[in-house]
Amino acid sequence: MLLERINKPEDLRTLSIEEMEQLAKEIRQFLIEKLSITGGHLAPNLGVVELTMALHTVFDSPRDKFIFDVGHQSYVHKILTGRMDQFDTLRKYKGMCGFIKRAESEHDVWEAGHSSTSLSAAMGMVMARDLKGEDNRVVAIIGDGAMTGGMALEAMNHIGHEKKKMIVILNDNEMSIAPNVGAIHNYLNKIRSDRHYQKAKDEVEHLLKKIPAIGGSIAKGMEKVKDSLKYLVVSGVWFEELGFNYIGPIDGHNLPLLMETLRGADKVDGPVLVHVVTKKGRGYSPAEADSLTWHGISPYKIESGEVLKSAGPPFYTEVFGNTLIELAKQDDRILAVTPAMPSGSGLLKFAKEFPTRMIDVGIAEQHAATLCAGLAAEGMKPIYAVYSTFLQRAYDQVVHDICRPKLNVIFAIDRAGFVGPDGETHQGIFDIGFLRQLPNMVLMMPKDENELRHMMKTAVEYNEGPIGIRYPRIAGRGVEMTDDLHTIPIGSWEVTTAGKDAVVLAVGPMVEIAEKAAAFLNEEGIGLRVVNARFIKPLDKLMLNSIAKEHIPVITMEEGATLGGFGSAVSEYYAEQQVFDVHMHHMGVPDYFIEHGSVAEQRLEVGLTTEELVAAVHKMIASRHNKSEFRSVQQA
Template sequence: MDLTQIKNPSFVKNLDKDQLTELAASIRKFLIENLSVTGGHIGPNLGVVELTIALHKMFDSPEDKIIWDVGHQAYVHKILTGRAGDFNTLRQFKGLSGFPKMLESEHDVWETGHSSTSLSAAMGMAAARDIQKGKNYVIPIIGDGALTGGMALEALNHIGHTQTNMTVILNDNEMSIAPNVGALHAVLGKLRTAGKYNSVKDELEYILKKIPAVGGKVASAAERVKDSLKYLLVSGVFFEELGFTYLGPVDGHDFNDLERNLQYAKKMEGPVLLHIITKKGKGYRPAEDDKIGTWHGTGPYKIETGDFVKSVSAGPAWSSLVSETVRKIARKDERVVAITPAMPVGSKLEGFAAEFPDRFFDVGIAEQHAATMAAGLATQGMKPFLAIYSTFLQRAYDQMLHDITRQNLNVFIGIDRAGLVGADGETHQGVFDIAFLRHMPNLVLMMPKDENEGQHMVKTALEYDQGPIAMRYPRGNGIGIQMDEELKTIPIGTWEVLRVGTDGTILTFGTTIPMALDAAEQLAAKGINVQVVNARFIKPLDTAMLDYLFAAGKPIITLEEAVLAGGFGSAVIEYAHDTLKGPTPIRRMGIPDQFIEHGNVDKLLEEIGMTSENLARMMEDFILEQKTEREIV
């Protein structure tokens, strides 16, 4: 079957079971072949092939609202809605997004990238439908991992209370990105093995209806028997007690089972939770056998062997460098503990977890809980390391402010994937953390220039006892620099000069240091000598160095791979405004006031004008303007 010829999903309504099975096989083959070249979220998508086909067969998208939680399992949906021909551009610059995107298709009714949002969005859409007297269906699809997120539980509570019509699909593959944790995971495990409660319940209701009406007491007793059956067959009856009709578990790879239960759900009044059991990675053995989340999202791979095609990197992965340095220090300091919100593999904490199982906590998709738990640990003299992606730290803003920084607790926050991350796009770009953290009192915020400075910053953070301290580090690998054998602390709030110059200064840190040094080289070729400073502490600023630079009166450009609004450059300008009487020769380069889409990081930087050539041109023009102004005066 040529999937590129699909224009809309209506064709699946006329397919019989054999044709549906053939379509599913074609889609799996297509995904395995295409993602071996582009990379992407292969495991989640292989697991929902039959489910996605069944949804489009039983419902009428886009009038019926199919809402994908997280969105990393929406590739099959994209194929069925006419986008197979664009899969060679998946997650590439100006290409097909790896997540649902409204601009791509009318069938993408909700954009996402973070977990646990689908049920709240569905409640909003259902409420709008009810107000407008509509009749369409609302179908959120949420994974068992995303269901553990607090926001999802809040929405379940509200949906059950309102009793609005909605079919919630629980896609249960026993994993999120990594194996799931928590009590709710155990509840689902019991449901998987409890058998089909609904078929037995129906049989009992049929029997009860045959009993002659002999008075209220008998009828009441019969109802109690029926209700007791829930507790006998389905331990906890978690969803029914929340106000949902529970259907399942259903084999997510059996079209007959799927269609029968979807049809049943469509006829019911009120909210229904359809519990679908799927196998992540189904149809491709390496992905099926994955037990730790390696095949959740990958780069290119060899189809025959499942071996990943890895680029040659000079230095260690940043996540590994940080977590292994924490682990090294933990061997000598029993107060050190590590916390992750469902990202033990991404944050490279497997080694720490294996060596210190009692001091490692994977709390599931619960960033808010992770942050406040870290605060609680700190109150008892522990030294918690909270490993969290920049994009996910956004979800714990209040906990950072209210619980960690306000109480001035000794928590070390490792802000992974800081800066542009590339292929995952705007929902994952780690460019906002400086702006939303910088204004928090008591917090120290830093970013190393290379992996050697990075390991010293980890030591600095874990030895710091004056309050919370956070270190940003990028996605990918270090540059391969010589590593010191002995760890040392770095004085808080100190910068370092990387290149001496008298005509102007570039203040920058982390991933943009090479850009600044390259721009300085370009200027040197024109006889312009520019100083480059590693402004490794974003907060507090090195005010002694700033005072010196301001006194010199030469042009200063701040450079950051983060949003300009409220960023590092803003901090420098604020300090200048508060300490200087006259005009301040400062300009900024960074991420403009817009969301940055997916693509190769270098291409993204070029798209927004963040290049060494533009930086050199900006400094040259700045110096010339200042010189002209002095001559006029």
């Protein structure tokens, strides 16, 4: 196999074109086989095999910098830079990351799990290069879906103004995760489909080359003719007007053409945008037929394409989607808004049921947030369905445009807590901290999938400002689902397990862990009270006051950052009330980024387990007894 001979990028340069084309087939087969076991981002990587090979053949990594936008398309890069033997550990605990990871290889120069960052990073590296007097190349590889992100457009504006030497590869596969939407997508589609544009442009350039040097005015006149022709054939030459030298569109699976084009782009003194058209999922028919499903896939059977899924309770995302349909049938003010995640957010059924009330804005989280504010200002009930990690990108809009004017926007915060194999760039552990501090915000999290349904009903009926429901990326508990939906009193908690020796205030999935700990401790004669702290904001102050009067140990438990999290909120409340004799312990995610693995492994790493809770209860009760004995001795 040729693939076994490739240990570093330089090895590509020893191959003929025929051998490189054979290598491309072997890489695809390798990915199909390995990901059938581990799962991962299959379709995006099958689409960039030739492009990645061409980049590593023409340029010299790591001296030349490749900045991959998001990293969904980085598996081929990992193979070509000596990590083929690590693919058995892909996205596993302590194994190879599914995204670009600077600590993993010198060839990984930029990390990203969120889209639309590559152009800004590349411009920063270009400016640093020039300031240091170096001459390496900087190449950003960005998908057409990421071009809808405002940050990418801001970067293009700056790059076009500075006119520094760099290359942008626009990998146009007509997809982000879901099919792309918007004017930019339509514009690219027009370029992609208009063969007359490239033919006319080539013919005019050929004509100009034949004209002898008979005067600058004539030459300038002909250049104007060439530029005018672009406007006649294609409606708006957007990239060139922004200051880029535009090349394309070219076939992203034609290796000789790709290499020739990249070498030509490297000779241009200024920013170049190379428009490459690729096929997502190329080389594997199930992925070609349904690149949405195969964007990020679980283990599967290669021959049939059957995805291997374990039976069990529905995932929270599915429950959210089904309940939203139920509520929308009763209230025509309800709309769903998503930033390019209709599938991941469980909205595909809703889109079919209510096509005019489903709004996909593309990768544009900030716009989505303020769009919801505008809808709410006009009396609608927008549901902003967004992953916790992506909501971070719209923080200013949440503060300024939604919370400040107290608008009735509902945040459906998916992937709250640990997210498993997607790892540190996607962990949903910071939203409690950055949302609970905002005036007018209400924030809740269900203990199970049935309570999620009632929280959604509560959110729709709430008319006093923004309200958020955070829920995890896991299957539900398998509880009975009640048919009738009811509202939950804002700020109310519930006791799910009685106990007088200690109390744990648990948020979301931590309730189940706490209940298991309570059952274990009960066998030892220790009564652990479990409280479903379903409202993170506002707190249930009546219950907190009652607990303080009992003088029993209090443990808070959350799958979120402890700094500024739910436990901090409880401590702050007691401090405000000048209650200083409550013995407290906070369990949550410590102050570092948690890497990829299973959710169970991530919880084990930070101590969010039944065993750790039992140990904490033992320690706090023992400490309490010791203090009581010490006070008795002093009094005697």
